[in-house]
Amino acid sequence: MKQVVRYLPLxxxxxxxxxxxxxxLVSTTALPPLSDVIRAWIDxxxxxxxxxxxxxxxxxxxxxxxxxxLVGATLGIVMAWxxxxxxxxxxxxxxxxxxxxSALIPVTVIWLGYxxxxxxxxxxxxxxxxxxxGAFNGARSSEQALxxxxxxxxxxxxxMLWDVVVPSAxxxxxxxxxxxxxxxxxxxxxSELIVAQKGFGYLIGSLGANGSYDAMYAVVLTVAxxxxxxxxxxxxxxxxxxxWRE
Amino acid sequence: xxxxxxxxxxxxxxxxxxxxxxxxxYRPPRGRAVLALERVSLEVQNREFIALLGPSGCGKSTxxxxxxxxxxxxxxxxxxxxxxxxxxxxxxGIVFQHFALFPWKTVRGNxxxxxxxxxxxxxxxxxxxxxxxxLVGLSGFEDSFPSQLSGGMRQRCAIARTLAFDPKxxxxxxxxxxxxxxxxxxxxxxxxxxxxxxxxxxxxVTHDVQEAVYLADRVAVMSARPGRIKTIVDTKFDKTDPxxxxxxxxxxxxxxxxxxxxxxxxxxxxxxxx
Numbered sequence: 100m101k102q103v104v105r106y107l108p109l110x111x112x113x114x115x116x117x118x119x120x121x122x123x124l125v126s127t128t129a130l131p132p133l134s135d136v137i138r139a140w141i142d143x144x145x146x147x148x149x150x151x152x153x154x155x156x157x158x159x160x161x162x163x164x165x166x167x168x169l170v171g172a173t174l175g176i177v178m179a180w181x182x183x184x185x186x187x188x189x190x191x192x193x194x195x196x197x198x199x200x201s202a203l204i205p206v207t208v209i210w211l212g213y214x215x216x217x218x219x220x221x222x223x224x225x226x227x228x229x230x231x232x233g234a235f236n237g238a239r240s241s242e243q244a245l246x247x248x249x250x251x252x253x254x255x256x257x258x259m260l261w262d263v264v265v266p267s268a269x270x271x272x273x274x275x276x277x278x279x280x281x282x283x284x285x286x287x288x289x290s291e292l293i294v295a296q297k298g299f300g301y302l303i304g305s306l307g308a309n310g311s312y313d314a315m316y317a318v319v320l321t322v323a324x325x326x327x328x329x330x331x332x333x334x335x336x337x338x339x340x341x342x343w344r345e
Numbered sequence: 346x347x348x349x350x351x352x353x354x355x356x357x358x359x360x361x362x363x364x365x366x367x368x369x370x371y372r373p374p375r376g377r378a379v380l381a382l383e384r385v386s387l388e389v390q391n392r393e394f395i396a397l398l399g400p401s402g403c404g405k406s407t408x409x410x411x412x413x414x415x416x417x418x419x420x421x422x423x424x425x426x427x428x429x430x431x432x433x434x435x436x437x438g439i440v441f442q443h444f445a446l447f448p449w450k451t452v453r454g455n456x457x458x459x460x461x462x463x464x465x466x467x468x469x470x471x472x473x474x475x476x477x478x479x480l481v482g483l484s485g486f487e488d489s490f491p492s493q494l495s496g497g498m499r500q501r502c503a504i505a506r507t508l509a510f511d512p513k514x515x516x517x518x519x520x521x522x523x524x525x526x527x528x529x530x531x532x533x534x535x536x537x538x539x540x541x542x543x544x545x546x547x548x549x550v551t552h553d554v555q556e557a558v559y560l561a562d563r564v565a566v567m568s569a570r571p572g573r574i575k576t577i578v579d580t581k582f583d584k585t586d587p588x589x590x591x592x593x594x595x596x597x598x599x600x601x602x603x604x605x606x607x608x609x610x611x612x613x614x615x616x617x618x619x
Binding site: 242244245247248249250251252253254258262263266269342343344 | 410
């Protein structure tokens, strides 16, 4: 019940949208009525466009994000615990971090073409550093006494890294992953809008170009909902993983 | 003279822990290096309970970390059972003031960790973990996380974790310093009870004079800046006597040690002794 009340403003917004469009307070080209958008969404679902484009988008997002988490976390922990890696890599991280990753869209296309590869690479590059920085800060904050305890119980350095430093880094690293998750959706859709033959971004772009604005809105809303759902699911997973923190 | 020295060498059991002329320079990330320990020598016998007593900043914890192998001994030598200490090892278990439990592991998981690292077979280690949970009175809390336990329970879990993998030497770094007075008193007698059941060599760092006298067979009083061992006092009392705290000899021993420590505490505060 509380949840329903919490999302009440969303319902009010939907009603306002429908009414504004129905009574033509705004141009229906700019804002088709919500009911039309929903009808268009059902059509898109029926003819399979939404599903096929959606699957290819999700594949790109999760492949890129998965790689970013794997490489980013490893890099952050190695940088925190091995000085040469830190000396070598931290200037690169500092330089690359503020770069707007969408600037790399044309670059990744030149390298890997119009297909999945360039999108995955872009998302990987864009999502890696928040994870790296989270893992780095988390690993650096691991308590000396925990490290020593593990060592005195017979853990060698590598074992200690895995058993103490990685879990110590987990809370901050998971925060970085959350940022990366949001970034992955942004980069996915923007790269597909610019150069792609498939995907949510491509669908939004081509529907808009054809003037099927109700269908275009339907895809935009789908992406918004998926982004929101992914974040919620992620929060639940995080909460479970960090249950020990109370 | 030489003959006498030889005779005493033969008679005394070889010390289990030998600290021989150890100095240690503490180098903070910023600022000047501080001489934390200066030419400290100490011998600890097998199954002896010795306390390192002194004001904060006297280097008593540093000495403990050196024996633990967590810090490298740069000058002088530390030997355990005749072997130079080259790093941490499961022959020397440690208990820290702030427990240092793995917060992401349950009570059971924490205690199992050392046993896993020792390669104990699963069934055996599960049973041993439960035995030690019972020994420290944590039955019923096997699956609780440290964050769900009180300070006293956390420290009992930490003690169980260290005892479970059966180190010959127990290094304790102000283990009851973070507990309230009532809990501290209970934990002290509990430690003695456990120690009598599973006798080990214990090096116990504290700044609490009464605690040192009550628990230890000998108390090494340390001086501050640079840290040195000022004197070593025998403090053997009947630990099974519940009223030992009130015995005249005990009270006098506490007073004697108080006087020794007071000067050092004043010095550590930058006050010149009157």
